[in-house]
Amino acid sequence: MKENEDNIAIKVDHVYKSFNIYYDRANTLKERALFWMRNKRKEKREVLKDINLDIKKGETVALIGVNGSGKSTLLKLMTQIIFPNKGTIETKGKLTSLLELGAGFHPDFSGRENIYFNSSIFGLTRKEIDERLDKIIEFSELQDFIDNPVRTYSSGMYMRLAFSVAINVDADILLIDEILSVGDQHFQEKCFNKMRELKKEGKTMVFVTHSMDSVKNLCDRAVWLSNGVVRMDGNTDEVVDEYLKETM
């Protein structure tokens, strides 16, 4: 068992996550004092129940399931944006999440400045960003617009820039949420190729997507989440077929 531990990139161990749903939220002291009765009207919704998952280094895993099955929550937990109520999640290596592309883009700054700012959120140093700058601009195909303020970009250009930054961070683990629909056909193709390349380089990737074609195309393992538990885990084709049979 011990020698296997080194090969694991993400270890999800007995993870529970629930959210409190308030009907009438008291945010201030006055409200809390006056309406303390009302505060009890909250509901606990268990989103994930006892999830156990070991993702090996270099594995490409798809999380599939219907809306509300907990896929995105699990991905957010892996990113450490939110934390489990019970259980632990350990990740090994530098991690990048492509959950919300372009988070932290500043509309008034130019594309170039935003590359710097966005990359620094991912934890790159100035030098590392300098080294990647050309690659990022080239990948985004925004050479002519890179010094214009980002607010002048179309939504497609915006996403292209954001994706190019995130994909060039050189992380060991990539968490990707439903973004395989970036840009036009040509750019999508390019993204796919880039992901295949990264896969070959031995990066660990976790996808959340509803596009079963891309799952079959890219992933060697699929995990089917249903109502917050792992329903099925294994070879992509088998899991996807079973999933489609159930939901169609």
Place this chain on the structure above:
Amino acid sequence: MNIFKKIYNYRELLKTNVKKEIRGRYKNSFLGILWSFLNPLLQLLVYSVIFGALLAGGDETYPIYICVALIPWTYFTTAISQAAFTVIGNSDIIKKVYFPREILPISVVTSGAVNFVISTIIILAFVIFSGVGLSWYIVLYPFILLIQYILLLGIGFIVSSVTVYFRDLEHIIGVVLMAAFYATPIVYNIQQLPHALQVLVNLNPMTHLINGYRDIFYYHQMPNMKMLLILLGISIVLTIVGYFIFKKLQKGFAEEL
């Protein structure tokens, strides 16, 4: 400690954040960065006229007396009120990307320090051109600033994380800072107060920092080092406690915001 390594790894983010805060503060305003000089100067003018008439009794150097205290005080209040808002104000990226959340209060306190150092030019100009002059005690300026920085870091960690769960704090801080202005010997001399009030004012940590700045810039005498070292100790403890509070509370940020 892990925290130092984390901050070091994300030093570029800290740098960009500090820059953005300094540059962004006066963005789109006609006079731009000039406001960081004009603001304290105009404030100084108002206080010198009002309190000068009330309290100074014809002392010509009274504006300098206030100036050396008012500028560090401005750093103190802006850092705290900005820290209280920084996590809420950055809720967009907190909900979407992982990065060490500690960066947020740290960059507020740091950008305030940079601004304060720039504003110190006003103090220097005042003491030089008014004839008060300079003294060697000025070399202690970085030391006093360091204590203030650590103190603000501790307060910043606490207010930035607690406000997320308890939004009233933002308003409470405004009132407390207003009261603290009068509980710090900025416009008056502590000797002018009755004894009972002196005790109270001496419990205020800012009193001793202001005294320190005033000693080196205005009175040209050795500050009360014993007091400052005690304050340094308290500030370090506060920062450690504040950091643990922050660390505990930050796990819920994305859900609370």
